[in-house]
Amino acid sequence: MIDTASFERALFNTGERGTMHDPKTGKLRTPGSTLSLGGLLHSLGMDVKCALHNAGNDAFLCLLALQKMLEPGTGVVPILDVNVRRRQKSMGAGAGIPSPVVFSGILT
Numbered sequence: 001m002i003d004t005a006s007f008e009r010a011l012f013n014t015g016e017r018g019t020m021h022d023p024k025t026g027k028l029r030t031p032g033s034t035l036s037l038g039g040l041l042h043s044l045g046m047d048v049k050c051a052l053h054n055a056g057n058d059a060f061l062c063l064l065a066l067q068k069m070l071e072p073g074t075g076v077v078p079i080l081d082v083n084v085r086r087r088q089k090s091m092g093a094g095a096g097i098p099s100p101v102v103f104s105g106i107l108t
Contacts, residue, residue: 004066005034011069017043037062044068 011017013031020029023042029035035043038052044065050057067074 002066004040004062004069007066008040008069009034037065040065 008017009032012020012029012033020043021027022029023039037058041048041061046061046065046068048061050061052058052061
């Protein structure tokens with residue numbers, strides 16, 4: 001079992017993630033600190049435009065972040081398809097049932 005936050009913190013503490021600045025304060029990140037999922041995604045250069053604090057999105061993005069840390073040169077950041085729900089509604093599928101965020105893209 002791998003705890004993504006602990007794994008990232010260990011990489012940072014050993015210098016494998018380099019120096020980092022907090023995007024909100026501009027201050028250097030202190031050793032032993034833990035990034036939020038949003039902060040981790042930002043530090044990996046992943047600009048994902050979907051809601052965090054949603055179980056499905058968080059699980060998927062956490063796995064994608066772990067993949068990027070384990071194999072930095074691999075994986076394609078998925079593109080959020082915000083029009084899926086509109087198409088579902090226009091076709092009558094899932095009327096009244098909130099649909100999850102749908103990602104398109106391939107993880108390699």
